[in-house]
Amino acid sequence: MSIANTGSPSPTSHLFNPLFAQPEGSPIRELFPYLSRPGMLSLAGGYPSPGLFDAEGLQQAATTALQQDAAASLQYGASEGQLPLREALAELCASRGITCTPGDLLVTTGSQQAFDLLVKVMVAPGDPVLVEVPAYPATLQTLKLAQAQVVSVPTDEHGLDTEALARLLAQWPHARRPKLLYTVPNFSNPGGTLLPASRRAALVALAREHGFAIVEDDPYGELRFDDRCEPSVYETGLAQCGSANPVVYLSSLSKTVAPALRIGWMLADAQLLRRCAIAKQTADLCTSPLAQNIAAHYLRSGRYAPQLQKSCAEYAARMDALCSGLEAALGEQIRFVRPAGGMFIWAQLQPQEGDHEALSRALFAAAVTQGVLYVPGKAFFPADAAKQAGLCMRLSYAAPTVPQINEAVERLGRAWQQAVLSPIA
Amino acid sequence: MSIANTGSPSPTSHLFNPLFAQPEGSPIRELFPYLSRPGMLSLAGGYPSPGLFDAEGLQQAATTALQQDAAASLQYGASEGQLPLREALAELCASRGITCTPGDLLVTTGSQQAFDLLVKVMVAPGDPVLVEVPAYPATLQTLKLAQAQVVSVPTDEHGLDTEALARLLAQWPHARRPKLLYTVPNFSNPGGTLLPASRRAALVALAREHGFAIVEDDPYGELRFDDRCEPSVYETGLAQCGSANPVVYLSSLSKTVAPALRIGWMLADAQLLRRCAIAKQTADLCTSPLAQNIAAHYLRSGRYAPQLQKSCAEYAARMDALCSGLEAALGEQIRFVRPAGGMFIWAQLQPQEGDHEALSRALFAAAVTQGVLYVPGKAFFPADAAKQAGLCMRLSYAAPTVPQINEAVERLGRAWQQAVLSPIA
Numbered sequence: 127m128s129i130a131n132t133g134s135p136s137p138t139s140h141l142f143n144p145l146f147a148q149p150e151g152s153p154i155r156e157l158f159p160y161l162s163r164p165g166m167l168s169l170a171g172g173y174p175s176p177g178l179f180d181a182e183g184l185q186q187a188a189t190t191a192l193q194q195d196a197a198a199s200l201q202y203g204a205s206e207g208q209l210p211l212r213e214a215l216a217e218l219c220a221s222r223g224i225t226c227t228p229g230d231l232l233v234t235t236g237s238q239q240a241f242d243l244l245v246k247v248m249v250a251p252g253d254p255v256l257v258e259v260p261a262y263p264a265t266l267q268t269l270k271l272a273q274a275q276v277v278s279v280p281t282d283e284h285g286l287d288t289e290a291l292a293r294l295l296a297q298w299p300h301a302r303r304p305k306l307l308y309t310v311p312n313f314s315n316p317g318g319t320l321l322p323a324s325r326r327a328a329l330v331a332l333a334r335e336h337g338f339a340i341v342e343d344d345p346y347g348e349l350r351f352d353d354r355c356e357p358s359v360y361e362t363g364l365a366q367c368g369s370a371n372p373v374v375y376l377s378s379l380s381k382t383v384a385p386a387l388r389i390g391w392m393l394a395d396a397q398l399l400r401r402c403a404i405a406k407q408t409a410d411l412c413t414s415p416l417a418q419n420i421a422a423h424y425l426r427s428g429r430y431a432p433q434l435q436k437s438c439a440e441y442a443a444r445m446d447a448l449c450s451g452l453e454a455a456l457g458e459q460i461r462f463v464r465p466a467g468g469m470f471i472w473a474q475l476q477p478q479e480g481d482h483e484a485l486s487r488a489l490f491a492a493a494v495t496q497g498v499l500y501v502p503g504k505a506f507f508p509a510d511a512a513k514q515a516g517l518c519m520r521l522s523y524a525a526p527t528v529p530q531i532n533e534a535v536e537r538l539g540r541a542w543q544q545a546v547l548s549p550i551a
Numbered sequence: 552m553s554i555a556n557t558g559s560p561s562p563t564s565h566l567f568n569p570l571f572a573q574p575e576g577s578p579i580r581e582l583f584p585y586l587s588r589p590g591m592l593s594l595a596g597g598y599p600s601p602g603l604f605d606a607e608g609l610q611q612a613a614t615t616a617l618q619q620d621a622a623a624s625l626q627y628g629a630s631e632g633q634l635p636l637r638e639a640l641a642e643l644c645a646s647r648g649i650t651c652t653p654g655d656l657l658v659t660t661g662s663q664q665a666f667d668l669l670v671k672v673m674v675a676p677g678d679p680v681l682v683e684v685p686a687y688p689a690t691l692q693t694l695k696l697a698q699a700q701v702v703s704v705p706t707d708e709h710g711l712d713t714e715a716l717a718r719l720l721a722q723w724p725h726a727r728r729p730k731l732l733y734t735v736p737n738f739s740n741p742g743g744t745l746l747p748a749s750r751r752a753a754l755v756a757l758a759r760e761h762g763f764a765i766v767e768d769d770p771y772g773e774l775r776f777d778d779r780c781e782p783s784v785y786e787t788g789l790a791q792c793g794s795a796n797p798v799v800y801l802s803s804l805s806k807t808v809a810p811a812l813r814i815g816w817m818l819a820d821a822q823l824l825r826r827c828a829i830a831k832q833t834a835d836l837c838t839s840p841l842a843q844n845i846a847a848h849y850l851r852s853g854r855y856a857p858q859l860q861k862s863c864a865e866y867a868a869r870m871d872a873l874c875s876g877l878e879a880a881l882g883e884q885i886r887f888v889r890p891a892g893g894m895f896i897w898a899q900l901q902p903q904e905g906d907h908e909a910l911s912r913a914l915f916a917a918a919v920t921q922g923v924l925y926v927p928g929k930a931f932f933p934a935d936a937a938k939q940a941g942l943c944m945r946l947s948y949a950a951p952t953v954p955q956i957n958e959a960v961e962r963l964g965r966a967w968q969q970a971v972l973s974p975i976a
Contacts, residue, residue: 136822
């Protein structure tokens, strides 16, 4: 049950902060009503596959947490996080080649909260923030509510275009210098791209030269389909800058264990981390110590690595199915880069002619009629750059099964033919 | 392990939002280091008694959630909350005499998040917000970070002084009108007071007349020691104003089930609720669906009511012990109102002479030496009104046992003698 947007008068509407006078919700969450239509197949969500949740392992972890550490698992905890989880997460970071101690790390209520806290602590209204586009919509919304000035950085098939960024910084058109740059270097959302090591080094050098911080958001890095793996931007920053590392690293257990734990974390320098912990005191006091202790026991149980391996194999098979299906159904009319990991394909349709915006609307309407959902590209652009989205779309292969994906792409192919034939529909 | 406030240079410190240049953490959380001293007895925290956690019942609820609803308990959920929990919370509200449906209710990550979201949605920098003082420190901190103008409303032994509020509103000294008024009408933190029905009605009438919203924060209302019970301000608002009810109701399972679930909720009009749900999307996407499903199963299990009864009896006994102990140890030198519920006693020491601020510091130092902790009163006042705190202190009887309370008040008595004899210590 969602909360209705009734037109009825509200006793509090004269009191709203102007920022919330006419707010827009998440463009992805606005697709929810379509999801419940009978027979609908969805390539829209960024949800992990429920078939890959290790419910048994998590139930054992919950029982252990509530039998062995009942008091700590049920009481308030420190805003910084529970020590056993911080230790387990520091080890997880080490397995990703990231050097840190439990004290370098703040546990957050999902990595969404980590970014929200960072923005609170660093960004004042009007401060410029660099964002690779297309970008995760909740990142754009967080910056909009913080009244940041979002400055788009272009991307290509290798992710953030550091040469374009260098040119932008050299001819910086704004009065204030940029505070932050946001990037998802590993299997980005929505681009699906993996940023090469050389660009990671160039990015750190630019941050150092121009005095901004880099937010490296890494929820997907472990969901790899082959041996391709690049050093983290955080570790690149440590190597280049030592204790003056300008990189803040965010990650999450949502994509590899379960979103419902709402466990994310942040690695940052001590002064920044302390301020984020203070901001967290007013946000939610602490992340659920029960969820933290369940996560800590789970990470210690030995079940994480084999479960991750299973997820990688399953997502690789689904990605294969989606790529082959798109090629079969749409051939030369669709372009995309085959991702080496993560959950997303960013695809662009190539009509021979026609108004892209009208076609985009017609395609979405036809897709709903055919019974398939995707996220139209404009959700991933700042409002003033929505036209750049053209006929792009984000397709996720994470939640549907291979047979569902096969059927979904056939429907998408039919929807495209329908849209091209009658784009005004 | 907390995060150290090192003096070392930070690579990001030039980037901090000025609001966070020199931030102060929670004055209560700053007492944590003293807690770990050997033999320390604490009357400081607002933590419920760990002995009153129903770990067995919660473990059963967790097992049910992970066996019966594994997919929903591990996946992302709607920002508004899981329907089974919203239904259970609407029933809980009904048992408190509050009329609502699941759709009137937003689940939040503790009621701290509910207040934080409300402030985001309603308060722009410089907007005046009325707060009963003394007040819960995290409320003051949330308003400070929102750059609200905090306007203190005095309280007495019956809670918020509505006559003083009426005078303040009649001669309003600020350019902008107040947006919100924050109150804890049931067994307030730190006052321990219960607001009479007549004042609740007067408060609603003032909100209606002057066009502000009332935030009724009610974490303690069910922790009653006798039959005294007043209608909620929310229900009073409904009765007086119908659909133009200016009251927003916040509550939490933290004090009656377990803080670690981080389950709070908000009742508000549809337009306000929808905006808070949108603000929640960038705060943490959703409250842990696992914690929500555990809470829903627990509330349905029939264990809540008997557990609450046990908590009320135990807290009443501890409150009795603390009141008797304070009278025995400090006699005429201490004044306080015996609370009819909740977790706190707000006490004021009455020295025959001396500088109150110096005595306050000396008393805290002597108490630490004697091995007892409390929260000095100034934590509950806005910074510009800290002097009003005088020799007040908040004492909680919730977490220590009766023998610990008896010993703690003896130590407090000795600390007071020591402070009065050498106030410069």
